[in-house]
Amino acid sequence: MLLITHSMHAQLTPLPNTENYIQTKTYLDYNGSVPTKSSETVGYFDGLGRPKQVVNVKASPLGRDVVTHIEYDQFGRQTKDYLPVPQSGTQNGAIITNPLSNATQPGIYGSEKIYSEKMLEKSPLDRIMQQIQPGNDWANKPVGFSYEANMVNEVYQYTTKTTWENGATKSELILASATSFYAPGTLYKNVVTDEDGNKTVEFKNGRGQTLLVRKITTEYLDTYYVYNEYDQLAFVIPPKAVHMGTAEPLLNDLCYQYRYDGRNRLVEKKLPGKGWELMVYDKADRLILTQDAVMGSKGKWLLTKYDIFGRAIYTGVLVSTAKRAVLQDLIKDLVITEPRSTQGFIRNGMTI
Template sequence: MKTIFLFIYCFFYFSVSVYPAGNTFGVFYPEASSGISATYPFLVDASGLRFDFNVRVSDNYIVVPDVNGPDPGYEDLKPVGSIGTARRLPSGPILSIDTLVQIGKTRCRFRYNGFVDNGSQVESLVCRYGGESYVTFKPQKPSGVIDGVIAVRYTIIRIDGSANPFQEEDQVMYLYYRRGTEIKDRLYGGTLPAIEWVGSYPFTCRIEPGPPSGGDGTYVYDWEVYTSSGWSVLPGIKTSFCDLRVSSDMQFVRRRVRSQNQVAYTNPMEFRLGLLSNRNYIAHVTSMPAGHQASGTCYAADITYYDGLGRAEQLVNQYASPAGGDIVTPVHYDNAGRSDSRTYLPYVRVLSWGPGTSSVYDPNAFSNQLRFHNFESAYRSKTYESLSSSRLLSEQQIGRIYVDAGKKIDYIYSVNGNQEVFRLKLTADGGFQVNGYYPRGQLYKISCRNEDSRLTETFTNVSGEVILVRQKFDGTQADLYRVYDAAGRLCVVISPEGSGKLSSGLTVARTDVIADRYCYLYTYDGLGRQVVKKMPGTGEIHYVYNSAGQVVMMQDARLRSALRWKKNVYDVYGRLTEEKMITLAAYRPSLQAALDAGTAAPTIPVAETLLASYRYDRNLVASPGPGFSTGGPISVKEGGGTRLRSENKLSPVRDISSVTSR
């Protein structure tokens, strides 16, 4: 399976020499899902003729209203987070100049001056800060492929308290596009399994990578092998698959794909001599990005060996240690077949300890683990009541500090006593009532004393619901009560401070001080969805769901006072694509009823503010054929998972990270 990298894009905008001269960084810059980089331009023929973008301002600037401007309908007043601005309607309060100075930002205004298109494909361009901005392309198509750059000219007007308060400076920001007769998408070369274990040389196999994607839909193939002399093209092989006779000097193979002016490669597949032993095993291999060809760097392999009963008995992480060795984790089973009675620490296998080669099953795993750690109890142990019972009696952690001192966790099983646990009942308004105590023997009781002699008592009813967790130490106790509804859903959690205020016969309404300050309150609708949540000392949080059970709108107490909602947008695959802030004077029940009825969403009276946007790449999952370890056919299929490809947020430059989603 090929690892996909998540990049948080960060771009800098440079001026061209013709306009203006010597300008290095622009105060204003464009923001869009594409078009702000030559790597990911606007794909005009694939996506349409109009593309929207936003104009943003740098961190240390603030855009102030121009009351004499041609369109004072919205005024940008103050920053939200690190960059960007907040909007208000004209009827709202106007910040004074003194207030703006206290913010610590350089005040400025934005004026659009025009654009220059070096590809002559743009018909019109509208550019406004805090308003609608878009570029429209000419309908006629060029004969070939054009990679164009749009230089958007603007003037920043800095405002200060000097005798000449308005200082103007011309700057440029850039938009990128690609246009052609059949441009579709960025080219991907497909995926190969990362490794092929070879029994002996020479070795013949058919290699079938996953299909390429993107480009113009027509592809030209070449195959390359890596030897001690480097990469070289295999002559005469121009098909999407390859029937290859592998010799001992071949280390890697990959496929090169060309489409129009784009070139892409599959990940390299390594040939390695030696099977992984004659035992049952499953190897999970993750491909590294194309370009890795040093042994052990083009893939990461996790190998699990199984015994005759189908139980995992040894885990090997190939090349996972800092020195490049294998990390081995042995698995122990007691007489009842329980694998957690002893949980051993992993160790790095040293080949001089025994016969075999790297990544082959280690028959002396337990003795080698003891030799590596030089400690007899390098494992976590659990003691059970009997072979037929799963009740835990004691547990000991790893380390000499526990083993040498005899410190462990002890468990005692019993039932509740009289007047030991309050019986709580949920009321109609979402509060609760204390109806005396549970009679003796109505609840299961598990007493757990840890290594520091702290006692925790857990009381559970016959339905498996935890009613009370009580902690005792040095003569004090702290109780955490839980209240459930008739469907077994958790509705109230009473903190220890609130539990200390309970008494028999007490009724606590949802609006009472005890509930407001010391309780977690949860409300569900008829479909079992949590629609209201309240935490101690805070207001209620309301949730609105779509038909797929996803949260599409959320509102806490502060948003409710401002008539705002946080909105989530999902694609057809159920993946989050956008987070927005909207202004909407509507209550949760009416919004939920509209969504449940399938009617159109209410009209938003003002423009939405984009908080974050997410873009996903396709997910390719390697599916080795039945001859994966013996040279059989290899195929690739599209999986149902996702890869987060890019994220655009209203925030400054962020670090580059990598992530794999399953």
């Protein structure tokens, strides 16, 4: 297979027909009919169509090939990721028989370990249990992974009560009591232990939604993610707010809040300590108007218009005191585009 990324007159180095490969040449500087700079890569594949070697032709500062070796274990899994190895010369893209032999040169990697390694679970799931980074210094500092279920009194069970207000969801955060926890064994619990022994614990429900991320160092730092009845992210509760109740003033000061319209589009959001930010979309789900609290106090909106290909072509300021729901209703059935024209127009006394 041959892939040419530029120029009908591209000249590629002939390669042997005994290997499966994709050869790519990209011109970096083109002067008339004579290319002066180019980047050439050859990817080789085994009989099963799996990548086995990538040759970056003459990619080193000395004009030598740089080769990435790819190998698989007896089960066809790629458990080692090798660093690219500069070769002693160039074979103009031909496959390198022993690409790792040059790695031990003092000016390259020397005695360093040149691959990262994954230890996989002995099951059809092939889940990663350990991962070790390249380099001798990391050899005894693996990243560990474990897969468990939640235990008793481990994760608070927040819920919401959602109503419809001004064309958007409005959720109330509820924690029935200080003892409202998910029942044991109802959540997936994934634990990642980094090279320094610090743990990150992630809890997910059966729908794959992340409910809690817990950082464990000298203390627990919990960040909760709360979804409304429509499986939309309604609240993010940072560590400082976890044990301080669910009153609205607290939510406004410390939490992230999100509201959505009937098409599942984010139309209102509030970041900690900030006012509400509003968003208005056209029929094609493109963001047309946005407003933060400062612009809202001045009766202004940031306007974005697009061409027929969906590319933003200009932004401006719309002066309007209309509510978000009113503006959304005005353009909900419109696809807002700006056609190209050789004639200008007059706006606020200016010819554009």
